[in-house]
Amino acid sequence: MGEMQFLTWVRGTGLNLAISIFLLGVLVRLLEIYSLGRKKDLAEPRSVAGASGMNTVFRRSIPADGMLKNSPITYIGGYVFHIGLAIIVFLFAPHIKFFQDLLGFSWPGLPSQAVDFAAVLTIVAMLLILFDRISKPVKRYLSTFQDWFTWALTFLPVLTGWMAVQHLLLPYTTMLALHILTVELLLVFLPFTKLFHAFTVFGSRWYNGTVNGHKGVAV
Amino acid sequence: MGLENFAEATDTTRDGLTGNATAVLHEVAELLVALAERGETGVIDLGGMPLSSADKAWLAERLGQGEVEMTLNLDGASEVRETAFHGVWWLVHHNEKGVLTGEFIETGTVPALVSAHPDDIRQAADKLGFLIDEL
C-alpha cells in the first residue's frame, strides 16, 4: 500500500472504526459506572464547611500539603502536559477543522507557532514524567503494563503530530498518516484503560466529596 | 510581545540576505581567473540555487554595470549586460509573455548566445551573395 493510500485509509475507514469504538466504549462504561447508583446513607447528614462534592472537585486540583515538595515533577509535569494537550487538541486550526466536520461548529484557534511552543513543552513534560516513573523506586514498583502503555498511547500522537508539522524524519504524507493512526489507537483504548479518567475524574471527586461530606468530613 | 507579533518577532533573516550571494561571488571570481589564465568559459545558473531577491540585488550591486547592454529577441526578450568586471556577463531570459525563464552569469569574451555560429555565417554569406546577384 503506497503512502497516499495509507493516509486515505486512516482518514477514512480507520477514523470511522476508531470513533465508533470510542463512542461505543465511552457510553458502555459511563452507563455501567453511573447506573450503579449510591447506597442510601440513612444517617443524619452533617454539614461542615468545606465538606461537599463541589469542594472536593476543586480541592483535589491542588496538591495536598507537602506533596508538591515531595513529588514536583508529578504535579508540575502533569499540569503542563494536560494543559498542553488541551491547547494542541482544541486550539490548533487543522484540529478545529476536524471538530467542525464532526460537530458542525467551530471556534477561533491560536497562531500555529503558539501551538508549536505548547507541543514542545508537552513533549518535554511527558518525557520528564516518564523518567520520573522509571527513576523513583516506589513509582516504578507501583507501575503496571497499563501505566507504560497509556503513556505511550498519549505521547505518540503529540510526538508524531509535532514531527509532521516540523517535517522531521519521514515524508509528510507518512508522518501525517502515522499521527492519525496513533490518535486512532488512543481513541480505541481510551474507554478501556485508566485514560477513561477523562470522563470520570470530576464525577469521582464529587462522589467522594458528597459521601464523606454527608459524614461531616472534608476530603 | 503579544501573540499577534509572534511571527514577526521570530523572523531570523537579516535584510533578507541568506549568505548564498557571497558564495556565488566567490565562484564568479574563480571562473574569471580561469578565463584570464586559460581562456576557459564558464556559466552559473542563478535559478538553480536558493537566492532571495535581496541576494540577487546584493550580487548585482557588487558586480555593477559595465559598458555593454544588449537585448536579444529570441521568442521573448533576453537581456545581456556586461558587469563592471570585463568578461563577466549577466543574462536574463524571458518567454513571449514576459515571464522570467532563466537567469545566468557567464564568463567569456562574449556570452555564448551572442556569437554568430560559423555555420550560420556560411549560410548568410551564400544568402548575401544571392541577394547581390539579383541586384
Next chain:
Amino acid sequence: MAGLAQHGVSRRSFLKFCTTLASAMALPPAAGLAMAEAMAAARRPSVIWLPFQECTGCTESITRSHSPTIESLIFNVISLDYQETLMAAAGHQAEEALHQAIKDNFGKYLLIVDGSVPLGMDGAYSTIGGKSNLETLKEVAKGAAAIVAMGSCAAFGGIPKANPNPTGAVSVSDIIKDKPIVNIPGCPPIPVVMTGVLAHYLTFGSLPELDKLGRPKAFYGETIHDRCYRRAFYDQGKFAKTFDDEGARNGWCLFELGCKGPVTYNACATTKWNGGTSWPVESGHGCLGCSEPDFWDAGSFYKALSMPANPLKTVAGAAVAGAAIGVAVSFVNRAKKSAAKAAHETTTLPDLEK
C-alpha cells in the same frame, strides 16, 4: 541545425530554450548545450504515442509546451510516427503507419502512453481498430526501448480507476513488467515537464532519476507545500476560511479549503502553468493532489487533510449500540448487586481491585 531554421527556429532561440529547460530540470548549465547538440543532431528516434482510456488532456497539455514553434520542433526532431490526435492519417493508413514504425524500429522506439488500460469485459471497454488497449499495449511494448506513462491515468489508473472502477482500469506499470517505465503523473501533467523528460531521454538515451513511484525526481522530488509561496502563512496559522474571504484575498494558506499540497509531489509551485503565468494555489484554489495515486478517492477536494476523508457511517450506530449495551450491562450489574445484598455478601479486596 539547418532543419530548425526551416521551421523558423533560430539557433539562438533553440539554445535559449535548451538552457532554460536544463535549468528547470536542475541540470548543470553545460547540460543545456549538450541537450541542444544532441537534439539537433539526433537521428530522429521513432516515437509512438498510444492513446488509451483517456480524455486527451495530456495531448492538449503537451501542445502548450512553451511556444508553438518549440513543440513543432520536437515533433520534427523526433519522428512522431503515430499520434492519433495530431497525425493527419486515419483508419487503415494510420494502422499501417503504426505497424511500419514498429517493424522498422523494433527495440529502439520510445512508446508514450496516455490513458488507463481497462481490463473489464476482456478489455472491450476501450478498443482501437477493433483491438483492445490491453492487447495493443502488450504488443507494442515488446519492441519499445522505454515507455513513458503520460498523465495520471497511464501512471496510476487515474479517474477511470476511481471508486467503483466500472471498467477495471489499471495503469501501464500494472501490465508491463519487463521494460523501463517512467511515470509522468498529473491531471494533466505540466507541459514543460512532459517535454523536459522527452528531451532528457533524447539527449542521454536513458530515463532520468526516478522516485519509488517511477516519477522523475527533477520534477516530482519535492512537495507543493515545500515550495509554496504561501508557506509562511501556513507556519503562522493564517488560513483562509472560505473562498474570497479577507484571508483569501490576502493570499493566506488554503489548508482549510482542502489544499493537498503537503502530500503532493509535483512542480506546480516552481514551474507553474501556462508558461509560468500562475498555478492553482496562486489563483486561489487548493491543490487537488492530481499527481498522486488514487487522488480521486482521497476524500473531498474541499476537506482539509485533518478532516475525515469519508462520512463516518457507523458512528451513530455505534453510539446507539453503546447505549444499549451500557443499559443491558447496568441491569446485569444491579441484579448482581441485589443478589449480593440479599445473600449478605461482604466486600472483599479482590472486589475492590476489579
